[in-house]
Amino acid sequence: MEEKQKIFRDNIFKRLFWPLMALGLLLLFNLIFTKGFFHIEMRDGHFYGTLLDILNHGSKVMILAVGMTLVIATKGVDLSVGAVMAVAGAIAALLIVQVESGWIFVQGCTLGGLVPFLNAHHMSWFLPALAAIMISLVAGLWNALLVAGFRIQPIVATLVLMVAGRGIAQLITDGQIITFTNRGLTFIGNGHFLFLPFSVWIALGVFAIVAIAVRKTALGLFIESVGNNETASFYAGIEAKTIKGFTYVVCGLCAGVAGLIAASNIKCADSNNAGLYLELDAILAVVIGGTSLNGGRFFLAGSIVGAILIQTLTTTMYARDVSPHVAAVPKALVIIIVCLLQSETFRRKAMGILKTFKNK
Amino acid sequence: MGKTVELLEAKGIVKTFPGVKALSGVDFSVSAGEVHALMGENGAGKSTLVKIITGVYRKDAGEIIFNGKSISPGSTLEAEQCGISTVYQEVNLVPELSVAENICLGRQPKKLGFISWGGVRKRAVEALKRLELDIDVSKNLSYYSIAIQQLIAIARALDIDSKLLILDEPTSSLDEKEVAELFKMLKKLRGQGLGIVFITHFLDQVYQISDRITILRDGGKVGTFEAARLPRLEMVGRMIGKDPEQVKSMEKKREIRKVAGKEFLKAEGIGRKGMLFPMALEIREGEIIGLAGLLGSGRSETARMLFGVDPSDSGKLSIGGADTDISSPKKAVKNGIAMTAEDRKVTGIISDLTIRENIVLALQARAGAFRTYTLKEQYALADKFIKALGIKTPDADQLIKNLSGGNQQKALLARWLAMEPRLFMLDEPTRGIDVGAKAEIEKVMDELCEKGMALLFISSEMEEVSRNCDRVMVLRDRRKIGEISGEDISLQAIMKMIAE
Numbered sequence: 001m002e003e004k005q006k007i008f009r010d011n012i013f014k015r016l017f018w019p020l021m022a023l024g025l026l027l028l029f030n031l032i033f034t035k036g037f038f039h040i041e042m043r044d045g046h047f048y049g050t051l052l053d054i055l056n057h058g059s060k061v062m063i064l065a066v067g068m069t070l071v072i073a074t075k076g077v078d079l080s081v082g083a084v085m086a087v088a089g090a091i092a093a094l095l096i097v098q099v100e101s102g103w104i105f106v107q108g109c110t111l112g113g114l115v116p117f118l119n120a121h122h123m124s125w126f127l128p129a130l131a132a133i134m135i136s137l138v139a140g141l142w143n144a145l146l147v148a149g150f151r152i153q154p155i156v157a158t159l160v161l162m163v164a165g166r167g168i169a170q171l172i173t174d175g176q177i178i179t180f181t182n183r184g185l186t187f188i189g190n191g192h193f194l195f196l197p198f199s200v201w202i203a204l205g206v207f208a209i210v211a212i213a214v215r216k217t218a219l220g221l222f223i224e225s226v227g228n229n230e231t232a233s234f235y236a237g238i239e240a241k242t243i244k245g246f247t248y249v250v251c252g253l254c255a256g257v258a259g260l261i262a263a264s265n266i267k268c269a270d271s272n273n274a275g276l277y278l279e280l281d282a283i284l285a286v287v288i289g290g291t292s293l294n295g296g297r298f299f300l301a302g303s304i305v306g307a308i309l310i311q312t313l314t315t316t317m318y319a320r321d322v323s324p325h326v327a328a329v330p331k332a333l334v335i336i337i338v339c340l341l342q343s344e345t346f347r348r349k350a351m352g353i354l355k356t357f358k359n360k
Numbered sequence: 361m362g363k364t365v366e367l368l369e370a371k372g373i374v375k376t377f378p379g380v381k382a383l384s385g386v387d388f389s390v391s392a393g394e395v396h397a398l399m400g401e402n403g404a405g406k407s408t409l410v411k412i413i414t415g416v417y418r419k420d421a422g423e424i425i426f427n428g429k430s431i432s433p434g435s436t437l438e439a440e441q442c443g444i445s446t447v448y449q450e451v452n453l454v455p456e457l458s459v460a461e462n463i464c465l466g467r468q469p470k471k472l473g474f475i476s477w478g479g480v481r482k483r484a485v486e487a488l489k490r491l492e493l494d495i496d497v498s499k500n501l502s503y504y505s506i507a508i509q510q511l512i513a514i515a516r517a518l519d520i521d522s523k524l525l526i527l528d529e530p531t532s533s534l535d536e537k538e539v540a541e542l543f544k545m546l547k548k549l550r551g552q553g554l555g556i557v558f559i560t561h562f563l564d565q566v567y568q569i570s571d572r573i574t575i576l577r578d579g580g581k582v583g584t585f586e587a588a589r590l591p592r593l594e595m596v597g598r599m600i601g602k603d604p605e606q607v608k609s610m611e612k613k614r615e616i617r618k619v620a621g622k623e624f625l626k627a628e629g630i631g632r633k634g635m636l637f638p639m640a641l642e643i644r645e646g647e648i649i650g651l652a653g654l655l656g657s658g659r660s661e662t663a664r665m666l667f668g669v670d671p672s673d674s675g676k677l678s679i680g681g682a683d684t685d686i687s688s689p690k691k692a693v694k695n696g697i698a699m700t701a702e703d704r705k706v707t708g709i710i711s712d713l714t715i716r717e718n719i720v721l722a723l724q725a726r727a728g729a730f731r732t733y734t735l736k737e738q739y740a741l742a743d744k745f746i747k748a749l750g751i752k753t754p755d756a757d758q759l760i761k762n763l764s765g766g767n768q769q770k771a772l773l774a775r776w777l778a779m780e781p782r783l784f785m786l787d788e789p790t791r792g793i794d795v796g797a798k799a800e801i802e803k804v805m806d807e808l809c810e811k812g813m814a815l816l817f818i819s820s821e822m823e824e825v826s827r828n829c830d831r832v833m834v835l836r837d838r839r840k841i842g843e844i845s846g847e848d849i850s851l852q853a854i855m856k857m858i859a860e
């Protein structure tokens with residue numbers, strides 16, 4: 001029994017080996033060449049520094065990657081998460097402005113009246129945040145309907161919302177960039193809690209909740225089974241449709257949370273740029289983390305490592321003053337190398353070539 | 361066999377997989393103009409040997425001499441170019457391509473450097489005609505049943521201009537007529553000087569066609585024998601490592617049982633448009649029912665309907681007296697109905713999951729996502745069935761795709777046995793399972809039937825149906841045409857009813 005669990009752990013470690021290795025090397029590079037990269041200081045009881053910035057900025061992709069992992073495990077993909085982030089941010093910004101201007105009657109709608117030592121003002125962020133999450137839930141249900149219900153190819157199905165989503169966000173904000181100053185809402189993406197940026201705690205929370213939900217129940221097994229062989233899973237009595245739909249809903253919810261953080265970061269809702277291209281980063285993080293686009297086995301922890309690796313790369317580019325126009329190139333290089341190293345075929349071939357060189 | 365020139369000579373082949381020594385120094389030779397049967401239990405190493413000869417796997421040690429030259433093909437394509445053509449145990453064609461494309465894949469007829477699609481079609485039609493198969497070659501491969509797919513794979517192999525033809529359980533889904541057609545073809549090719557390697561678990565077929573027999577056991581070679589000088593019992597004995605007397609005592613005949621269990625399932629007028637005509641049906645606890653009929657008569661369709669894969673659209677059905685609607689496999693499973701379908705690869709195994717996960721799957725699906733079996737319970741269950749059915753594996757954590765074909769089939773049976781079904785529908789259940797294991801499985805099934813499980817059994821071997829069943833339902837042209845029960849069951853009676 002214990003031996004078997006050891007095998008299990010070995011497997012996880014093997015999966016995480018190459019991404020962790022790449023991350024380690026990248027950090028080593030920065031330790032030697034980038035001044036101040038590892039500098040951490042304590043201000044007002046919180047830590048600050050480049051490393052924490054990486055975690056803070058990376059939290060959005062981490063959260064997206066968690067949801068995306070489940071979707072990809074079912075052999076699907078969700079291209080709409082970036083757009084859903086924009087919609088969620090827009091809703092939150094719109095409502096918070098209305099709430100603060102008193103246009104919406106706050107007391108009745110929030111928990112402010114129920115919790116004795118909080119007043120309506122403290123809880124004013126609650127309704128907008130909840131609405132943002134709700135709208136992302138709807139987005140997830142929509143994708144689930146198209147993919148699981150109508151059996152539309154995931155790429156095509158989620159492309160609908162990827163394109164339409166930003167339009168919807170524009171409609172919500174009436175084409176404006178809505179700025180806000182609400183303390184609660186800005187805290188989500190800028191505040192600190194227990195030494196760390198609050199968004200990092202949110203990312204950890206999302207990861208923990210999803211990981212427990214799929215690994216402590218049989219959901220994870222069903223997802224892997226459906227992703228690996230949908231027909232056979234159906235024959236085994238698994239409701240393949242429901243399982244698939246579920247992953248899109250979770251993915252949508254994750255996008256909503258990430259959208260809130262994104263809006264909070266810059267204290268405004270920018271329909272055009274919020275979450276732009278983040279769906280690609282999320283997919284990359286998942287793949288780097290060892291989950292195959294062919295579906296089947298998935299690795300949530302791997303995806304988190306992947307997200308951190310991507311953000312570290314981005315931050316390294318900034319720190320080294322690489323112009324954003326060319327920054328994509330080294331980033332792509334590192335990612336290709338990690339993906340190649342994960343392929344056993346490639347490793348074997350590479351070893352073969354190395355050996356023949358040695359012999360000569 | 362006057363000739364001593366060997367066409368293929370494999371010497372001292374060794375292959376080790378993590379935790380398994382699949383082949384330990386096997387010698388194997390085939391001469392031109394012979395059919396050479398390769399026999400052995402599930403997991404003995406037959407498919408592995410084939411895959412090494414044809415470049416799917418790399419050997420750890422040994423040498424392969426083909427046509428006087430030492431070869432070591434790195435891919436199936438290379439092996440084909442050397443003149444070795446193969447049908448693998450798991451049909452490895454492309455489901456999304458047309459039949460014609462599948463047959464000509466890699467060897468498309470060309471005109472001015474471009475693929476000539478007309479030529480592709482023509483060649484495919486000709487290749488299929490050799491097996492007396494007349495189907496639309498422009499349809500996707502996945503459109504056809506597993507039996508037809510198997511024939512297509514054979515047609516493809518025959519179409520390759522080769523000196524050695526290897527067939528790994530090519531007949532596992534075929535019925536008698538198709539097997540006869542195939543054998544006619546093989547005999548002709550043998551006459552033309554081809555060497556043919558033939559793997560099967562049907563002992564009759566071995567004696568019908570082969571000249572020599574090589575037996576493998578646990579990755580080692582037991583010996584090579586002239587087929588005419590190896591009696592059947594001795595062959596089985598050598599395969600499973602027992603002496604012929606012991607084998608004889610294993611082959612005891614089932615006595616006819618009187619079943620008077622309670623009614624489990626009763627259906628009136630259930631059918632499905634375009635698939636099955638409405639029929640009435642009754643299944644009692646503990647009963648073993650056979651579905652007999654020719655290929656395409658609606659046997660598998662009946663099982664699929666009762667399992668909710670293609671649910672019925674008319675009539676009514678009750679289970680244990682209560683009206684029920686089985687509209688999906690999930691509902692069937694909830695009602696204690698289990699089924700293994702014909703096509704193991706598509707409808708059965710979840711290849712990238714472990715044996716343990718594959719075995720608990722149906723049980724877990726019935727319990728729902730939130731009543732999880734602990735790892736300890738799962739291992740206990742998996743280990744129990746690995747032992748009971750003799751699944752050959754180092755442990756329950758192996759990926760199921762690494763099991764030999766017959767052992768995969770056993771693991772699938774385990775998946776359903778684990779949930780202790782009240783009705784178990786088996787579509788060609790013992791295909792690819794060796795003689796010894798067949799007996800084991802029949803024993804397990806019998807025990808469950810004693811406890812009240814009903815068994816619905818589909819097999820194109822009518823012999824098997826007539827021998828094992830308490831009651832036989834006969835189908836023809838997608839219609840139930842009658843039933844035979846008890847003492848009246850015989851091969852002749854079934855044949856007569858089908859022919860009438």
Ligand SMILES: Nc1ncnc2c1ncn2[C@@H]1O[C@H](COP(=O)(O)OP(=O)(O)OP(=O)(O)O)[C@@H](O)[C@H]1O
Pocket residue numbers: 377378380381382400401402403404405406407408409449752753761762763764765766767792
């Ligand atoms: N890719 C693989 N990885 C690990 N083990 C394998 C792999 N392929 C085969 N094996 C193991 O090697 C052994 C021989 O398998 P093989 O498929 O050759 O058996 P077989 O004689 O063809 O059996 P069957 O009659 O069931 O088809 C089995 O124990 C099997 O589990």
Ligand SMILES: [Mg+2]
Pocket residue numbers: 406407408449528764765766
């Ligand atoms: Mg085999």
